[in-house]
Amino acid sequence: MQNRQFIATEPIGQSGERGEQQVWDSVQLSFARRRCLGYWRYPIFSPMGKTRKEPDILILDRELGIIVIEVKSLDIDQIVGINGHCWIVQNFYTETLNPYEQAERQLFAVLQYCDREPTLHQKVPGRAMVALPYISQAQWRERGFDKLPSNPPILFQDDLPCLLDRIKQFPCVVSARSPIEQQWILLQSAIAGTALYYPNTSDRWRLYSPQSRADVLVKVRQHLNQLDIQQERISKAIPPQA
Template sequence: MEFISTNQFDSEAEKVVWDAIKQQFNDQPGYCWHRYPITSYSGPRLEPDIIIIHPEWGLIVIEVKGCYLQNIESIEGYTWYMREWYKEEIEPYDQAQKHMWAIIDRLKQFNHGFLRDEQGNCKITGKAFVALPYVREPLWKKRFQEHLSAPKWELIFSGDLEDEQLSQRIINSPIKQKYPFQEDSKEWKTAIAVITGSQGIQSKKRRPTKNKNSKAAFLEKSRKKLNLLTFNNIKLLFKLLLDLKELEGLLEQEK
């Protein structure tokens, strides 16, 4: 798996989850981004804590909260009422879902439905999780097991970040990827390119030209070559971003 972090960690909790994912998923296929800016199809810019795309697991969006169990006073629906926390109310799962659906919508709309199945659903299944690296699952269940509003399978606990448990948490979720992808397939490459922004969303459908020598045909051929070139250079782009971040850190230390 390729790991790309384009921003500083907002909290130690984010780094704990990120390091665990890198350790457990190092040999897995796919991509994982930390704080990667995504422009939704409707326009707003998003910055999910962690995004994973896997050819068999689909799209996974993780919202990280570094709270302890005692910081959660109660849960009603999507709202968590907090004590001794930076906000009195948070909606972490709703936030993760909104980010997930925004990315799914972007994938569905690309190229007039290239990544949609016959029923109009996205070929990439989305899952949203809330990671609680400082909360143990037995204690959560003891307090919230009978609570109808509390999340059940949508949580990643401290124990999942150890001993290769995180993949089992994802695999055992009730939402499954229906269309596993081959990494050399056009659908898989397109999904990666759409998420990274190397393929834009067409706002208007263009009629295919019949004249192969026309300007339109030349532009279409050039666009396809450019998209392929862009995709093949994604890793180089990510490396440059990481090098820039490292350089910024060194410059800050010298001030």
């Protein structure tokens, strides 16, 4: 049975995606017991619909906030050199890569989307990182890449079995406290595109105090809209292959 906690928005399994599959499998194993929601290839469009940013892996975690992982299935010999954030590569679909900048841009795009909700504005922590499933830490050090000034957070091949612990060690690009329960519900809703909280008479979005008279209505709406979130997860997921 497919785990609706982890959603693949397109099929995985093309020849160039074996490394991505390894990282995605590790994410599912590492985060299986956590309150989280994971997406493989979550599409993000600009407000005008002109550009599309598609994180390889997007994770919403109750404690850690938003995590973006950009996966590059490179062998160590394919990396010719690194100049700042620019990686010069060979025998790949392109000659240059900017994987960490790419992950950061995708993270900020997700955060910008969430910031439209005042309750979430600048209150969600975020991490960006690169995953290299075919390269070990030892191979990286042998090439001297670990001594470069621009040494971004990287998940190596030998990090995959302990992926969650490794992710926790990486610094936040955007620092904030872990979301409170109401923010966590709203964060899931924002990514799902489902409104859980409705405007009050002043047309400002807000979370109601647990002691307020409106709390009963809010709780009812939460229960009803949890069904919407479940439906959204089902709609984005790719049906299991026969």
